[in-house]
Amino acid sequence: MKPALLVAALLAAVPSVAQAQAYKCAIPANLARPRPDLPSRSEPKRVLPIGGYTLAVTWAPQYCHDHARNASARLECGSGNRFGFTLHGLWPDGVGKEWPQYCTATAILPRQVIRKHLCATPSVQLLQHEWAKHGTCMRTTPADYFARSTGLYAKLRYPDMDTLSRANPTAGGFAAAMAKANPGLPANAIRVTANRQGWLDELWICLDKSFAYERCKPGSGGLPATAALKIWRGSR
DSSP states (O other): OOHHHHHHHHHHTOOOEEOOSEEEOOOOSSOOOOOOOOOOSSSOOBOOOOOEEEEEEEEHHHHHHHHTTSGGGHHHHSTTOEESEEEEEEEEEOSSSOOOBOOSOOOOOOHHHHHHHTTTSOOHHHHHHHHHHTGGGSSSOHHHHHHHHHHHHHHOOEEOHHHHHTTOOBHHHHHHHHHHHSTTOOGGGEEEEEOTTSBEEEEEEEEOTTSOBOOOOTTSOSOOTTSBOBOOOTTO
16 A cells, blocks of 8 residues: 555544543552652753753553553552553753753652642653753743643644554554644654554654744654554553
8 A cells, every 4th residue: 555545544544533641540649759860971961052842742551561560650550540642741952963951950849749740640750850851951840841741741632542553554654643633733743753663652742942833853763754653552
């Protein structure tokens, strides 16, 4: 089948649009305190101009398939919870090849901020990491940083992932289906990533400095549009 016909077939196969985020999310009464997240030799402090942003969302069924035994994944992958796409984070991009990170020292996140955003990013430590590495470079507060990232995440809609997983899409076909589910989000603003075995891992959505969708810059990562993509749907 020609690529254009394959994309059309994929779009026809996904008429149902879903939020596909927290299908079920119960937050425990007692939450673990996150550890400090600090720059290191391999992840140094970089205070650089911001050229745009990336909104990263993770396909939770694949994450849980790969990490279910990890204690840090218990909230997301156990405890009776079930997720579709979760929010990895909002990342400031640089003007050149490098990006700003760990711009200022930061304290442990307030408990109320963690609790408020756990059903979007179901990991206490990941929330701490995202603020320390990325949010501190955006001249904002933890509350405002997570309000911005979860607000962008909450606007996203998704194609019927069960149907799409059976259609053997390409990365470009998946991006087209995602764009169809989100009027105003062009397919060329979506980068699709996969693990080494070709299973869907994350979507990276490109944003300009005003947080509007924009075409992703060449060489900014993700699979080629023609790459085959597999989508893990759990035990279904």
